[in-house]
Amino acid sequence: MMHAGLDLSRKRLDVELMDDQGTRLGHLGVMPDRDGLRSLARQVGRIGQPVRAAIESMNGARFIHDQLELAGWEVAIADAVKVKGLAPLACKTDRIDAWVLAELSRRDLVPEIWLPEPAIRAERERARWRLHLVHHRTALKNRIHQTLISFGHACPVADLFGTQGRALLDHLELPEPWRGTVTASLRLIDDLDRQIDQCAQDLRDLGADHPYVPLLVTAPGISWVLAYTIASEIGDIARFASPTKLVAYTGLCPIVRQSGGRDQRGPLAKNGPKYLRWALIETALVAARLPHYHDRYQRLKRRLGPQRGGKVALVDLARHQAEAIWYMLRRNQPFAPGGAKCVLAA
Numbered sequence: 001m002m003h004a005g006l007d008l009s010r011k012r013l014d015v016e017l018m019d020d021q022g023t024r025l026g027h028l029g030v031m032p033d034r035d036g037l038r039s040l041a042r043q044v045g046r047i048g049q050p051v052r053a054a055i056e057s058m059n060g061a062r063f064i065h066d067q068l069e070l071a072g073w074e075v076a077i078a079d080a081v082k083v084k085g086l087a088p089l090a091c092k093t094d095r096i097d098a099w100v101l102a103e104l105s106r107r108d109l110v111p112e113i114w115l116p117e118p119a120i121r122a123e124r125e126r127a128r129w130r131l132h133l134v135h136h137r138t139a140l141k142n143r144i145h146q147t148l149i150s151f152g153h154a155c156p157v158a159d160l161f162g163t164q165g166r167a168l169l170d171h172l173e174l175p176e177p178w179r180g181t182v183t184a185s186l187r188l189i190d191d192l193d194r195q196i197d198q199c200a201q202d203l204r205d206l207g208a209d210h211p212y213v214p215l216l217v218t219a220p221g222i223s224w225v226l227a228y229t230i231a232s233e234i235g236d237i238a239r240f241a242s243p244t245k246l247v248a249y250t251g252l253c254p255i256v257r258q259s260g261g262r263d264q265r266g267p268l269a270k271n272g273p274k275y276l277r278w279a280l281i282e283t284a285l286v287a288a289r290l291p292h293y294h295d296r297y298q299r300l301k302r303r304l305g306p307q308r309g310g311k312v313a314l315v316d317l318a319r320h321q322a323e324a325i326w327y328m329l330r331r332n333q334p335f336a337p338g339g340a341k342c343v344l345a346a
């Protein structure tokens with residue numbers, strides 16, 4: 001068996017090769033595109049041994065993984081933070097990083113992450129693209145509000161981009177070029193509205209056939225769009241052995257540092273998909289006003305005080321939602337306000 005450590009940068013893929021005894025077999029550098037990866041597979045294939053490779057998780061690592069697996073390699077994507085913990089380096093170069101990954105592969109110590117299937121990647125892209133458009137629309141709306149404040153114009157309507165608000169903007173006296181930027185921003189907002197509505201309709205149509213989405217929409221605060229986002233970011237619920245594992249994956253747990261008798265809690269770990277955290281916080285914002293979670297939210301908010309109580313209570317509610325989601329998906333049952341009625345089978 002040959003082991004390869006792959007260190008990826010924008011214009012180069014460094015490859016360190018070694019055998020099962022740890023003897024270095026060579027170092028290669030190729031372009032991280034299809035032609036470069038084909039050339040790499042041909043050069044390594046001349047040695048005539050099966051290849052097990054490791055590459056750190058980063059943008060472009062999945063493309064490298066897919067292309068080399070098509071060439072017959074066994075490729076693992078490693079958690080970059082855990083790799084640094086396993087092998088801290090005094091001197092860090094691309095070649096040394098590749099050697100470290102090859103050594104971890106040889107010792108079977110690669111902290112491999114779960115790689116979603118192409119279908120799940122497509123689901124994630126659809127949900128994330130809609131969120132990307134929403135962020136652009138929000139930025140344009142904020143820019144228009146900023147322009148009004150800059151020229152001393154009040155906003156007497158609740159929705160500046162509704163019927164009354166549009167009439168106000170049409171007759172508003174603004175000098176150029178600000179008048180032109182507001183007009184152009186409104187056209188872009190209208191176009192984004194149409195694209196976002198189409199994305200939401202697509203998510204609703206696709207979610208009707210998804211095994212998780214019809215269950216998720218029964219939970220308080222979860223709409224079709226959020227349900228599709230949560231389902232795509234979670235992937236296969238069977239990979240989480242307990243609700244605690246799912247909550248840890250969301251990154252909504254605080255960092256814990258323990259030493260001797262000290263137990264220090266830091267900020268949120270945020271080590272999971274940021275889109276999953278966003279979706280759970282959005283559901284918690286709605287669920288906090290509903291009867292199922294209102295009392296829990298208010299108790300924690302009052303106990304911690306007005307300065308940080310609201311934020312901490314919201315995160316606590318999001319974690320509680322994640323636990324409920326685990327039970328719903330593992331048991332294939334809709335949301336039960338009083339908890340599940342049956343014991344999970346072993």
